[in-house]
Amino acid sequence: MGRKVAWGVLSTAKIGTAKVIPAMQQGAATVIAAIASRDLASAQAAATQLGIPKAYGSYEELLADPAIEAIYNPLPNHLHVPWTLKALAAGKHVLCEKPIGLTAEEAGALIAARDASGKHVAEAFMVRFHPQWRRAREIVRSGEIGEVRAIQTAFSYFNADPNNVRNQADIGGGGLLDIGCYAVATARYIFGAEPERAAALVDFDPAFGTDRLTSGLLAFPGGRQVTFTCSTQLVSYQRVQIFGTKGRLEVEIPFNAPPGYGCSIGIDSGKDHFGSGIRRETVEACDQYTLQGDAFSRIILGDEAQEFGIEDAIANMRALDALARSGKSGGFERV
Structure with a gap:
């Protein structure tokens, strides 16, 4: 060892x-x-x-x-x-x-x-080390679902505790920074590109001043689009749909993948609306936080190269900044 x-x-x-x-x-x-x-x-x-x-x-x-x-x-x-x-x-x-x-x-x-x-x-961003996201990207790059042109993401939970840091606007609380960031990061991961424009509809909590419901749109090069909804005051739910010209890929538990659980990816050929064209792949059970920690440790030890450096993190923030600006301006904002 x-x-x-x-x-x-x-x-x-x-x-x-x-x-x-x-x-x-x-x-x-x-x-x-x-x-x-x-x-x-x-x-x-x-x-x-x-x-x-x-x-x-x-x-x-x-x-x-x-x-x-x-x-x-x-x-x-x-x-x-x-x-x-x-x-x-x-x-x-x-x-x-x-x-x-x-x-x-x-x-x-x-x-x-x-x-x-x-x-x-x-x-x-631990999700990028989970094998379900590695496999999703592999399927996209293989061309099995055709040219991927759209991604739809939903991520929500309900938290109305005024003492929770997620509900304190002055220290960076709110849904966009807390969970909307996942929608942006995973879209960038799948597309391997940066968004050019952003638009957002935002509903602010009247007591907290935080964004409790945000729907965003990101325009990527080549006409590719990402739409997402995130909320701190809706039923607990998460799902990612990746749409190609020949098929669809669904990530069932995209963000809070339970440790030790073999997560499922659905690959739909689009044969019909009853799901007969769906095949499911179950990825190896793991803990994505373990994988993330060990990956960073191996970088420190010089055993592997850093895949996601600080520049990647700042690129993600630029998209979040543009979405936040759009929520106030009401129009598209350049990323």
């Missing part, structure tokens, strides 16, 4: 303690060596619960630990760029939760910081 990369986690955020940390602890190239909180007792409780050797009562202490090579940053959206910059300055590699920042302009500072530090930094 080869060497494992020693990771530290900034904060006891639920996404980390409930999903990402336990998954990364199963990795072949990853070890969670420390966790930090602004409250030492909170860090110690999380460390005890998860079997993490070190607990720190401040983020600065964690960044000062010379044994920590990489940082996982699951802080609220407005703290993604500031603490990623501090981690890079401390000589750590950084895997930062999505969205990489509040705007592309803010996130742009990470390029110079990465170059100055010589460390790797990436946005944590």
Whole structure:
């Protein structure tokens, strides 16, 4: 067994303690060596619960630990760029939760910081490491469903808790940054291109000021189009439909794929409207957070090249910025 990369986690955020940390602890190239909180007792409780050797009562202490090579940053959206910059300055590699920042302009500072530090930094879009998305892209590129011209995505959940960070507009809450970003990232992944124009219809929560319902349209080169709806106040649901000239591909659980579950992809020839032309492929059961963590660890170890760098994250933010502008202007915006 080869060497494992020693990771530290900034904060006891639920996404980390409930999903990402336990998954990364199963990795072949990853070890969670420390966790930090602004409250030492909170860090110690999380460390005890998860079997993490070190607990720190401040983020600065964690960044000062010379044994920590990489940082996982699951802080609220407005703290993604500031603490990623501090981690890079401390000589750590950084895997930062999505969205990489509040705007592309803010996130742009990470390029110079990465170059100055010589460390790797990436946005944590775990879905791109799941074999169902790798297989979906493979099918698209094979030409089996013809020329792919349209993608439709739906992603929603219901959360009306005023104390939840997703419902706090001043720190980057709202549906577009929280889950609409997945619709953009996976479309770019499938098309292998960047959108040129964007339009959005947005409904803002009157109490929170956050976008609780957004429908977006992205125009890609060659007449290809992406439509999506995301919401923080609708029934829990997610699905992606990829339409080609000869067939259709459906990703059943595209984003929150359950760990250990063999996800299903449907490939429809379009024979009829009753589904007799659909064949289903079940991909290997896995935990996409484990795969993401190990992929980044292998990059740090020099065992593989980085596929999705900070430039990719900023490109995703440019599309999100254009959608946000359109939601206010009411017209198409250039990406």
